[in-house]
Amino acid sequence: MARKKFKECLNNTGELGELLLYCFLEGHLNAPKILTKMEMKTSNSLYVNGSDGVHLLNNGDGTYKLIFGESKLYKKLSDALNAAFNSINDFINENNPNGKNKTGINYEKDLISSNIENCEISDEDKDVLELLIYPTKNEKKIRIDDAFSIFIGYETDISNETRSCTSNNFSDEVKKKILLDLDKYENKIYEKIKDNNLLGHTFFVYIIPFTDIDITRRKILKDILT
Incomplete structure (x- = not known):
């Protein structure tokens, strides 16, 4: 069902990053999704600002992290990192570059409130989210911290390794370069x-190199959708 939610996927460089970040947070971090923009995009402007999705991580010690995601695919790793942190900065400071009012971390939490019944999470985690929305109910003093996840896709050039390496040591040399x-x-x-000014927050950063990133992105999305 998720693949049907892609909007103009072959022309949007961000959709693949959102999908991969979703997979890492659910599959690797075991943090179920609360809100994903892929499910909510119904027009060219609706919900496109802010984070790419929100996940809830149970730390197992009575504390939780509400994780706001940001994904960027750029040819240069440095450009991707700059863009990701600029977006997070705007998100924290509720600054919308497009000049619209509804944006930022508090607006995102309001979206959680209005979509909580659609969350495919356990009843226990729903109770935790209600404590976030209605803090006065938090008699157990459960701690819920804001955290951030970043997916970075960038382009790496392995032409030298392709020309100079044998099949036996090619993968080792490429790994070394990465x-x-x-x-x-x-x-x-x-x-x-x-x-x-984000010291004290937890960050989960996932970075994947691609060869010919524009071509590879289109191919992966096409494979997903067919």
Whole structure:
């Protein structure tokens, strides 16, 4: 059913990122979705601002994280990171670049309130969400912290490895190149968090390299939809 919700998928570079981030949060982090924009897009402007989706993570110790997602696919990793943190900054400060009023983290929580009955989560997690919406009911003092997830897709050039490596060591060399790429940006992610006054928040960051990112994105989406 989710694939039917894609809006102009082959012309929208963001849809694949939203889908992959959804998969990571549900499959890897075991954080069920509360709200996904893929399900709510019914026009070119409805709900396109703000986060790409919201998930709830049970930490297992009586505390929870409400995770707001942001996905970006760019050719350059640095451009993707800049765009992701600019979006998060706007989201936190409720700043809509398009000039519309309804945007930001508090508006997103209002969306959760109006869509809570449609959430495919356990009754226990629904009770937790109600505590978020109606704090006066929180007699157990359950802690719910805001957190952020970021999916980054970027383009990597493996032409040198393709030309110079044998089939036996090709995958090792490509892996080595990707790890070097990521090592360069580890500190930059921390700097972005610090520069945007987000220290103290938890971040879940997923980064995937693509070759020929525009072609690959279209191919993956086409495969999903056929």
